[in-house]
Amino acid sequence: MPKMKTHSGAAKRFRKTGTGKIKRGQAKMRHILTSKDTKTKRKLGASAFVSDADYHKVSRMIPYA
Structure with missing residues (x-):
């Protein structure tokens, strides 16, 4: 099975924390x-x-984060 591709737009916007939650920025700034x-x-x-x-x-969208 081939590797999964990371969504490059999502990789710039989201980060995974140590506990597994996903952090995001806020809009309208x-x-x-x-x-x-x-x-x-x-x-x-x-x-x-x-x-x-x-x-x-x-x-x-961010399988390897």
């Missing part, structure tokens, strides 16, 4: 930041985890 509240920008700067509903789909 690229532009138009002047109209966003300081509290919102601070919260969006932190990383988050992939939801349980999307975990299987994302983990298939």
Whole structure:
């Protein structure tokens, strides 16, 4: 059986933690930041985890992470 290919777009966006969870960045932090509240920008700067509903789909895209 051939090796599985890593989805290169997913590899740039997701990282696997030591416990097996998948970390992701938050959206809406690229532009138009002047109209966003300081509290919102601070919260969006932190990383988050992939939801349980999307975990299987994302983990298939990064098989060797």
